[in-house]
Amino acid sequence: MTRPVPRDNRALARIALSVGLALLLLTVSAISAATLLAKASERSVTYRFFDEALSDLPETPSAVVWDAPARRLGRPLTDADRDQLGRTMTMGWQALASTLATGVTTYLPDHFSGVALERSELAAQDRDARMVVLHSRLSPVYHHRDGSIVQLRSEALTVRFLLDDAGQLDEFRLTQDQTLTLLMKETKGWRLFGHVRNAVKALPPIAPAAPKPGLLVGINYYPSASPWIRFWPDFDADIVARDLSTIKGMGATSIRIFLQRAPFLDPATRGKAVGDLITLLQLAADRDLTVIPTLFDMKPSYEPATWATDVLYLQTVLPPLAAAPNVAFVDLKNEPDIDFERAGSGTVEAWLRTMLGAAQLIAPDLPYTVGWARAASAPVMSDALNVISYHDYQDIDGSRDRLAAVRLIAAGKPVYVTEIGSSSWSGLPMALPGSNTAQATEVENRLTALRGADGVFVWTLHDFPQVDVKAVGRSPWVKRLQSNFGLIAADGTEKPIAAVLRRAKTLLMETTP
Amino acid sequence: MTRNSDVPCLAVFTFLGCLGAPVCAATESVTDAFGIFRSASPTEPLRANWAGLREVLAPMGARAETIAPGPVETILLQLGGKSLSAGGPPAESAALLFDAAGNSVADDTPVALTAGTTDPRVVATQNGIASRLISPGRAAGLFHAGAASGNRQGPRAEYQIVSNVTSITPQIIPQTEPALPETMTTLALPMLLDRDGNAVEDGIGLTLLATHADGSYSLVPAVTTGGRAEARILTRNLPQQGAVTAALTGHRSGAQPFRVAMLQPVGLPEVVARALDDAVAHEIRIGPFLTQAGHLLNDGADIAVTLTTSSGRQLRTDGWLADGMFRTVQPIVRDDFPLDLTVTTSLGTVSLTVAQPGAGR
Numbered sequence: 001m002t003r004p005v006p007r008d009n010r011a012l013a014r015i016a017l018s019v020g021l022a023l024l025l026l027t028v029s030a031i032s033a034a035t036l037l038a039k040a041s042e043r044s045v046t047y048r049f050f051d052e053a054l055s056d057l058p059e060t061p062s063a064v065v066w067d068a069p070a071r072r073l074g075r076p077l078t079d080a081d082r083d084q085l086g087r088t089m090t091m092g093w094q095a096l097a098s099t100l101a102t103g104v105t106t107y108l109p110d111h112f113s114g115v116a117l118e119r120s121e122l123a124a125q126d127r128d129a130r131m132v133v134l135h136s137r138l139s140p141v142y143h144h145r146d147g148s149i150v151q152l153r154s155e156a157l158t159v160r161f162l163l164d165d166a167g168q169l170d171e172f173r174l175t176q177d178q179t180l181t182l183l184m185k186e187t188k189g190w191r192l193f194g195h196v197r198n199a200v201k202a203l204p205p206i207a208p209a210a211p212k213p214g215l216l217v218g219i220n221y222y223p224s225a226s227p228w229i230r231f232w233p234d235f236d237a238d239i240v241a242r243d244l245s246t247i248k249g250m251g252a253t254s255i256r257i258f259l260q261r262a263p264f265l266d267p268a269t270r271g272k273a274v275g276d277l278i279t280l281l282q283l284a285a286d287r288d289l290t291v292i293p294t295l296f297d298m299k300p301s302y303e304p305a306t307w308a309t310d311v312l313y314l315q316t317v318l319p320p321l322a323a324a325p326n327v328a329f330v331d332l333k334n335e336p337d338i339d340f341e342r343a344g345s346g347t348v349e350a351w352l353r354t355m356l357g358a359a360q361l362i363a364p365d366l367p368y369t370v371g372w373a374r375a376a377s378a379p380v381m382s383d384a385l386n387v388i389s390y391h392d393y394q395d396i397d398g399s400r401d402r403l404a405a406v407r408l409i410a411a412g413k414p415v416y417v418t419e420i421g422s423s424s425w426s427g428l429p430m431a432l433p434g435s436n437t438a439q440a441t442e443v444e445n446r447l448t449a450l451r452g453a454d455g456v457f458v459w460t461l462h463d464f465p466q467v468d469v470k471a472v473g474r475s476p477w478v479k480r481l482q483s484n485f486g487l488i489a490a491d492g493t494e495k496p497i498a499a500v501l502r503r504a505k506t507l508l509m510e511t512t513p
Numbered sequence: 514m515t516r517n518s519d520v521p522c523l524a525v526f527t528f529l530g531c532l533g534a535p536v537c538a539a540t541e542s543v544t545d546a547f548g549i550f551r552s553a554s555p556t557e558p559l560r561a562n563w564a565g566l567r568e569v570l571a572p573m574g575a576r577a578e579t580i581a582p583g584p585v586e587t588i589l590l591q592l593g594g595k596s597l598s599a600g601g602p603p604a605e606s607a608a609l610l611f612d613a614a615g616n617s618v619a620d621d622t623p624v625a626l627t628a629g630t631t632d633p634r635v636v637a638t639q640n641g642i643a644s645r646l647i648s649p650g651r652a653a654g655l656f657h658a659g660a661a662s663g664n665r666q667g668p669r670a671e672y673q674i675v676s677n678v679t680s681i682t683p684q685i686i687p688q689t690e691p692a693l694p695e696t697m698t699t700l701a702l703p704m705l706l707d708r709d710g711n712a713v714e715d716g717i718g719l720t721l722l723a724t725h726a727d728g729s730y731s732l733v734p735a736v737t738t739g740g741r742a743e744a745r746i747l748t749r750n751l752p753q754q755g756a757v758t759a760a761l762t763g764h765r766s767g768a769q770p771f772r773v774a775m776l777q778p779v780g781l782p783e784v785v786a787r788a789l790d791d792a793v794a795h796e797i798r799i800g801p802f803l804t805q806a807g808h809l810l811n812d813g814a815d816i817a818v819t820l821t822t823s824s825g826r827q828l829r830t831d832g833w834l835a836d837g838m839f840r841t842v843q844p845i846v847r848d849d850f851p852l853d854l855t856v857t858t859s860l861g862t863v864s865l866t867v868a869q870p871g872a873g874r
Binding site: 123160 | 536542544545546547548549550551554555556559560563564565566567568570577591593594595603604605607609611615616617639640641642644646
């Protein structure tokens with residue numbers, strides 16, 4: 001049975017249909033325009049040869065250090081010998097790590113021969129297993145007088161892990177192995193001929209490090225003109241000093257900064273980058289600001305063959321951080337859970353646990369966290385971290401519950417929300433109805449919802465005239481949104497959100513149960 | 514192959530219980546020098562034979578096991594340096610001992626190392642290697658080295674001890690008479706023996722340096738054969754007096770006189786003058802210059818000619834021979850005849866006369 005529709009209702013239905021169609025058309029047009037713009041903004045370059053399109057691989061840095069031989073060798077090792085042998089060991093273990101990850105054994109004979117080649121090829125048959133030799137302390141124990149045979153005793157920081165069928169981390173073991181490696185100088189250079197593990201040295205016990213006490217109200221910081229990968233190459237101490245004074249003036253007690261991998265690894269830029277990092281830490285200390293350095297920002301790959309180089313990065317950045325009194329805690333990686341699907345959650349977790357273990361060996365007194373993109377990721381390795389942190393960009397209504405859930409997981413460890421924020425950009429009045437006022441209101445509401453957190457950090461100090469497409473992608477919508485999360489507008493004026501930040505401590509504390 | 518789980522140094526190993534550990538598989542897994550694998554892996558039976566420490570990670574805890582290597586199965590022998598010379602620095606003979614699974618054998622495994630005429634010596638392995646130094650002795654020659662342990666013997670290694678070339682100062686056999694000109698002359702060295710009487714091996718390079726009276730020199734390579742060395746030098750256009758030395762690995766012989774005999778002419782060259790049709794001049798052709806060696810004086814040999822006309826005017830010219838002849842055009846007329854010529858070549862100086870164009874001697 002059908003009920004007759006009144007005439008005026010039919011008219012209303014037609015109007016609603018027309019409005020709906022118009023909105024649909026507008027949305028489709030906007031999305032199409034955005035897609036076309038994103039396509040048009042992509043740079044297209046035609047290369048004649050593959051090698052023109054590929055960037056030069058930097059020379060693999062040596063992941064070994066040398067100790068003096070325990071007893072006199074029949075033939076002393078020269079500096080050139082040590083250089084060649086160090087590279088052979090580094091590249092050999094990288095090749096094995098890569099082989100275990102891919103199952104491709106083609107390149108093993110470039111680094112292994114004899115018994116070691118047979119064994120590494122056999123090990124590669126276990127497709128769920130991984131091993132990475134991260135760093136070795138070598139001491140020669142034998143060198144044939146004709147220079148053709150060397151035996152090296154090694155204390156090697158080594159990680160082994162197993163992945164289950166779903167790619168989850170199933171077993172994880174980080175150890176200091178005491179090994180003996182036999183190398184032969186063959187027609188094409190040194191090859192690992194034999195390798196035996198004689199002992200596992202216990203890793204030193206890690207004291208549970210806690211962050212500096214007190215509620216942190218912080219700001220994620222990049223300079224306005226040099227965000228993301230331009231931060232360290234374009235570091236300007238005067239600009240940073242001015243910005244830190246501004247941050248202090250907004251009532252913040254802490255900043256969260258990002259240390260990309262490349263400038264701290266490249267021998268050409270490493271010294272300057274470390275010097276600039278020390279300068280920044282001192283400038284922050286002068287203003288009584290604590291610092292949360294976020295490591296490995298924009299790390300492109302979790303391939304095990306790169307992990308030894310990652311440890312070298314830690315060896316570069318952690319000593320100055322450990323020496324600074326105002327580092328509250330260290331964020332090992334920004335939003336690694338975003339990479340779970342692409343790189344495999346088990347591999348990402350193994351990498352995080354490995355870097356955590358290596359970091360704790362290098363700087364045991366620093367507290368460590370991982371800046372999860374979602375609160376739901378917080379259970380991952382919560383047992384091992386000193387501090388639990390996550391980012392809260394999801395719906396405000398759920399903020400309180402998410403914090404409560406993370407608090408439960410943290411089991412008494414401090415919990416920080418290291419990114420909250422809102423863009424003031426208004427793209428489409430209905431779809432993206434941003435404004436400076438709406439931004440301030442949303443951040444205030446979120447701060448209120450996050451009462452009880454040990455600290456909250458707003459993203460970010462500045463609006464950016466140019467955002468890094470490597471960080472945010474090429475979509476014009478996203479680029480515009482990302483450009484307008486700041487507390488300070490591109491013209492240098494404070495946005496209303498700055499006033500909210502000035503009240504943040506009060507907001508967080510007066511509502512703390 | 515033995516599996517030893519109660520070795521005395523277990524105390525230094527880490528026993529981390531899997532209970533309560535952050536990431537721990539529900540099934541047993543094993544770590545070894547080349548990675549980690551599940552106990553049920555098809556690779557386990559082979560990997561179980563790999564000597565060294567392995568950890569068995571089980572849900573109830575982890576335990577360390579030390580797999581000891583088995584008895585000697587394979588022996589590799591490496592002997593060097595690459596160039597052993599009689600009475601020179603010692604060489605090293607190193608035996609690498611492996612069990613059936615490819616593990617380096619246990620420490621203190623006795624190995625008998627033999628080398629050349631030296632007495633066999635029993636050496637204990639350390640980290641799978643047994644090594645001894647071998648003095649090359651004073652006799653050059655081909656020798657053999659070997660290694661044996663238990664009932665296993667490695668493939669024997671050949672090594673050669675060569676003469677101690679650095680102890681040799683070369684000498685040059687003196688000439689008994691001057692070298693003939695325009696010939697390949699041999700400069701010979703006596704038997705090259707080192708300080709212990711070992712003859713040098715074939716193929717050792719020497720350099721002979723002949724310095725000549727006019728300040729020029731000749732560099733002549735030589736290679737040893739049968740313990741001797743010879744160098745051949747072409748005695749063409751060489752001054753009659755000189756000296757020669759030989760150099761071997763930095764040692765240089767004393768200078769030995771080097772004489773070249775004067776080239777002798779056979780007869781006098783003819784000279785012919787011919788008036789040119791289109792110039793007030795005469796072409797003068799001198800030659801052939803014949804030598805006692807039975808051939809013409811070589812192409813390019815220097816020649817200087819002085820012409821004296823009937824009126825006493827003198828013209829001088831010089832040049833080089835071609836096909837045993839010298840040709841020159843001079844501004845002389847019929848009235849200048851007879852011409853007297855003084856011709857100087859490496860055969861000496863001769864005087865010639867041309868009575869009239871078309872003929873002369």
